[in-house]
Amino acid sequence: MGIAQFMTDEHRSCDDHFAAAEQAAANSDWQTAEKAFLAFSNDTLTHFKREEEELFPTFEAQTGNVQGPTQVMRYEHEQVKGLIGKLAEALEAQDRDAYLSLCESMMILLQQHNMKEEQMLYAMCERLLPPDLKEETLSKMKQVEL
Amino acid sequence: MFNQNGLSLDQAPPISVVFRFFLSGSLFGLLAGTFICLFGTDIFNPDTTQALIITHTLTLGVMLSFMFAALFQMLPVIAGIKLTAPTQKANLVQYPFILGVLSLLFAFHSGKPAFFMGASLLLGSAILGIAFVMLKNLIALPNHSNSSRGMSVALTSLVVLTLLALYMTGTLAGLWQGNYYTQIKTAHYSFGLFGWIALLIISISFQVIEMFYVTPPYPAFISKSLPQRVFGLLLIGTVGSFFFEKTWMVIDLFIIIFMLCYALMTLRRLSQRKRPIADATVWLWRLGMGLLVLSMAATLDTRFYDVASLKALNYIFFAGFALSIVLAMFYKIVPFLTWFHLNSQGYFTAPMMHEVIHPKTAMKHLYIHIATLLAFTVSVFIPAVIYLAATLTLLSFGWMLWQIVHAWKLYVHTQKTGEKFEMNIA
Numbered sequence: 001m002g003i004a005q006f007m008t009d010e011h012r013s014c015d016d017h018f019a020a021a022e023q024a025a026a027n028s029d030w031q032t033a034e035k036a037f038l039a040f041s042n043d044t045l046t047h048f049k050r051e052e053e054e055l056f057p058t059f060e061a062q063t064g065n066v067q068g069p070t071q072v073m074r075y076e077h078e079q080v081k082g083l084i085g086k087l088a089e090a091l092e093a094q095d096r097d098a099y100l101s102l103c104e105s106m107m108i109l110l111q112q113h114n115m116k117e118e119q120m121l122y123a124m125c126e127r128l129l130p131p132d133l134k135e136e137t138l139s140k141m142k143q144v145e146l
Numbered sequence: 147m148f149n150q151n152g153l154s155l156d157q158a159p160p161i162s163v164v165f166r167f168f169l170s171g172s173l174f175g176l177l178a179g180t181f182i183c184l185f186g187t188d189i190f191n192p193d194t195t196q197a198l199i200i201t202h203t204l205t206l207g208v209m210l211s212f213m214f215a216a217l218f219q220m221l222p223v224i225a226g227i228k229l230t231a232p233t234q235k236a237n238l239v240q241y242p243f244i245l246g247v248l249s250l251l252f253a254f255h256s257g258k259p260a261f262f263m264g265a266s267l268l269l270g271s272a273i274l275g276i277a278f279v280m281l282k283n284l285i286a287l288p289n290h291s292n293s294s295r296g297m298s299v300a301l302t303s304l305v306v307l308t309l310l311a312l313y314m315t316g317t318l319a320g321l322w323q324g325n326y327y328t329q330i331k332t333a334h335y336s337f338g339l340f341g342w343i344a345l346l347i348i349s350i351s352f353q354v355i356e357m358f359y360v361t362p363p364y365p366a367f368i369s370k371s372l373p374q375r376v377f378g379l380l381l382i383g384t385v386g387s388f389f390f391e392k393t394w395m396v397i398d399l400f401i402i403i404f405m406l407c408y409a410l411m412t413l414r415r416l417s418q419r420k421r422p423i424a425d426a427t428v429w430l431w432r433l434g435m436g437l438l439v440l441s442m443a444a445t446l447d448t449r450f451y452d453v454a455s456l457k458a459l460n461y462i463f464f465a466g467f468a469l470s471i472v473l474a475m476f477y478k479i480v481p482f483l484t485w486f487h488l489n490s491q492g493y494f495t496a497p498m499m500h501e502v503i504h505p506k507t508a509m510k511h512l513y514i515h516i517a518t519l520l521a522f523t524v525s526v527f528i529p530a531v532i533y534l535a536a537t538l539t540l541l542s543f544g545w546m547l548w549q550i551v552h553a554w555k556l557y558v559h560t561q562k563t564g565e566k567f568e569m570n571i572a
């Protein structure tokens with residue numbers, strides 16, 4: 001499995017947790033919502049860390065471009081983290097309307113971020129990085145923990 | 147570097163660029179409703195001036211305005227294209243565009259060559275100008291997605307259909323003879339309905355269906371080549387029609403098949419979405435796809451039965467398809483942008499999406515929209531109902547106008563009174 005496939009799979013699995021949490025919150029089943037939301041936020045934050053600590057620096061070193069796409073991605077990670085905090089507050093308060101409203105923003109933000117990565121950044125990594133470096137980066141990414 | 151002018155925001159155009167086109171679109175919608183009040187069911191007879199006027203109020207005034215809004219917004223998001231000086235460009239497009247549409251409507255009404263001349267200059271320069279700028283940026287892209295490739299094809303269709311329109315307005319302005327008027331007219335509306343409106347919706351949907359509703363991506367046989375194929379068919383139809391009168395009969399058949407494949411696949415993707423909550427926009431997409439299917443069925447039927455009512459229904463279904471998708475996009479884009487811009491500017495008090503437009507407000511518009519479409523459909527058989535349809539059209543666009551004004555006010559209010567959070571991460 002290559003970098004693009006592994007990371008794309010992670011995006012999809014985060015989507016699943018997120019959707020489960022949203023549906024549970026819509027049904028006011030807060031216990032299930034909390035469990036799914038925790039899985040979502042843990043996985044997402046770990047995924048971000050894999051990118052910020054391993055993938056992006058490798059990409060930047062290879063292309064010599066530190067101000068380009070990776071910088072945009074980092075900024076968007078901050079926005080998503082901000083929303084995760086707000087979602088957690090709404091969950092804590094069991095504020096259904098606020099939670100669902102924040103979900104809406106989160107999904108648009110996160111999906112367009114993921115698409116940019118999948119269509120551009122990961123694709124460029126697959127194309128530009130030499131095979132050994134790809135393997136090395138992937139195994140390093142897998143070791144990253146929160 | 148992560149201050150209020152964050153990088154991501156840098157890519158998005160100012161909110162006013164997008165909102166101004168939504169505003170002019172809904173104002174033209176109100177104009178369309180007024181015309182329908184005045185013209186009654188004459189609008190269903192394609193040979194009347196009234197039909198021409200209402201068609202162009204809807205396709206140019208309403209649809210093109212909304213599509214400009216979508217393009218200015220989606221090009222940075224979908225293709226990573228940053229248009230330089232977007233506000234200035236939007237102004238340069240919008241003012242000549244509005245004057246051009248009005249001039250064209252006067253021209254249809256009065257038949258005066260001077261108005262056709264004015265419309266040609268204003269609309270020609272505004273539309274071709276912005277289309278070239280956007281195409282130039284799209285062609286320069288190093289990495290294409292299916293969506294950005296499709297948008298390039300749709301914009302090329304816009305260029306073609308505008309050039310064809312200029313041939314006709316030039317003829318009516320007395321600049322030349324216009325020996326090929328009939329063939330050009332068919333090519334013009336085929337490129338307009340399928341090459342531009344349908345293909346732009348299709349290309350944008352390749353991205354937004356997945357993004358808004360979290361669905362599997364479209365299969366490659368649709369997303370990789372459908373826009374290019376439809377465009378190719380339209381070209382063949384146009385050239386062929388100069389030699390064989392029946393060319394479009396065959397071409398339309400293929401286009402219908404492509405449109406049906408797309409509509410059915412979209413319905414399937416919507417049923418596969420991971421986010422199970424069905425808000426108004428999900429229903430608007432479903433409604434739009436259903437209407438596209440009906441419209442294609444009606445197009446097929448008009449091959450065999452040359453019945454006026456069938457043509458009128460086709461007209462209603464296709465317009466309903468396009469407007470449903472516009473509404474679906476509108477109810478995602480307006481709340482998201484309001485929240486996104488304020489949040490990125492660091493306002494604590496940025497309203498959440500549901501505070502900008504509540505889901506129930508969008509649902510109410512869905513019901514108004516369905517009622518409008520039903521009224522139009524009934525009016526084909528009971529002409530008096532057209533006045534109900536016209537009133538509902540006014541209500542529908544008025545509703546939209548109110549949402550934009552409300553969102554804009556909220557945006558300005560938050561900027562004036564909101565507490566700001568200075569992010570100093572670096």
Ligand SMILES: [Fe+2]
Pocket residue numbers: 048051073077113117
């Ligand atoms: Fe990321």
Ligand SMILES: [Fe+2]
Pocket residue numbers: 007011047051114117
């Ligand atoms: Fe990622």
